Amino acid sequence: MRPALALSLLLAAGVSLTACSGDKAESKQSQQQRRPPVPVTVASVERKTVPLEVRAIGTVEAYSVVSVRAQVGGELLKIHINEGQDVHKGDLLFTIDPRQLEAALAQSQATMAKDQVQVQQARAVLERDRSRVSQTQAALARDQAQAKNAMVAERRYADLLKRELIAQEQYDQFRTNAESLTATVRADEADVKSAQDTVVADEAAVKSAEELVRADQAGVDNARVQLSYATIRSPIDGRTGSLLLHEGNVVRANDSTLLTINQVQPTYVSFTVPQQQLASIKRYMAGGRLEAEALGTGDERPVRGVVTFIDNAVDTTTGTIRLKATFANEERRLWPGQFVNVVLTLATEANALVVPSQAVQVGQQNISYVFVVKPDATVENRRITVARTQGNDTVVASGLQPGEKVVTDGQARLVPGAKVEIRGAGGNGERPGGGGERPGGGGERPPRGERSP
Structure with a gap:
């Protein structure tokens, strides 16, 4: 009797608990249905070309920065540009007092002119000595011919003397003449060698004078270059900055920056x-x-x-x-x-699948999800895989299909299954599933326990 009574009590308790849980579920569902729709803004899931x-x-x-400096010293006479002016390569920027440089150039040119006269004189001496060499060589050739004839005559008369056909005095005369001409040839050879040595010395003198003129020319070229530095021109196309020195200042070579371009x-x-x-x-x-x-x-x-x-x-x-x-x-x-x-x-x-970045929410364990609006004007919490974020767009690897609507604003008041009202650009609301009354009070915030992950 007692076991049967206990079993009856247990069955009654189970039926009571089932009825209570069913009432709670129905109460929660009806409570959600009674809540006014949550106003949200939505955007469509799109396929489009997205840059990486x-x-x-x-x-x-x-592109290029040039600090303009003076390469010679002197007074800054003239500034030919304004601050912040566009300049082109070769435009005149500054003029430095050129008088000292012009004097140095004139002095170099005078020195070179003097040395050029010395070169001309040395060349004249060289030509004179070359003529002397020619003359001594001609005299040598003449005396060599005469000496040769005298030697032939001396041998012929020596033979006549042996045969006693001529007197001794006559033979001695021819022998003396031959010896005299031989001595003359030796003297001529010495003169030729001396003249040739003089020409070699003259050529060295001419070369030395010409080297001196070349050095003078280098000095003149350097003086011209230094004088050209008195006019400073722009090395590039660009825009000028602030002037660091003004007219009347004395600049030093490679020391003062005048301008930056x-x-x-x-x-x-x-x-x-x-x-x-x-x-x-x-x-x-x-x-x-x-x-x-x-x-x-x-x-x-x-x-x-x-x-x-x-x-x-x-x-x-x-x-x-x-x-x-x-x-x-x-x-x-x-x-x-x-x-x-x-x-x-x-x-x-x-063809990347793209949603606005503000539609993507991050829940627990760093899981990304979005609220998808279904045709019945309720929302679904859907997990997605984010490939990357590019500006205001998020590229979705999986979890969405093109054309679906995702919530971009109002997620804080949403729970899965909640009714929504889509707000247009003008602020008028509509329900995606059809008509329906607009909410009067805007609804209430769902309990924290019902929020999405």
């Missing part, structure tokens, strides 16, 4: 990227030109350029690598020293 970009902060650098067309933008992206950047650069965009503060349109430089070492302190992009800067919207936002476009990904 690297973003950085860069600094504009002049920056070449701003074209120009560089220098920026750094994490070293982890170096391999990708080098790979894409090997395949072609790598384009970059620079946008300054307050500028509406970016300036386009090309990456032209990758540094040869990674900065071990920051773990970044420095790059430079070259921009034509035709409109001069980039200025040296300016900070700009740089966008480096590595490639483009076609």
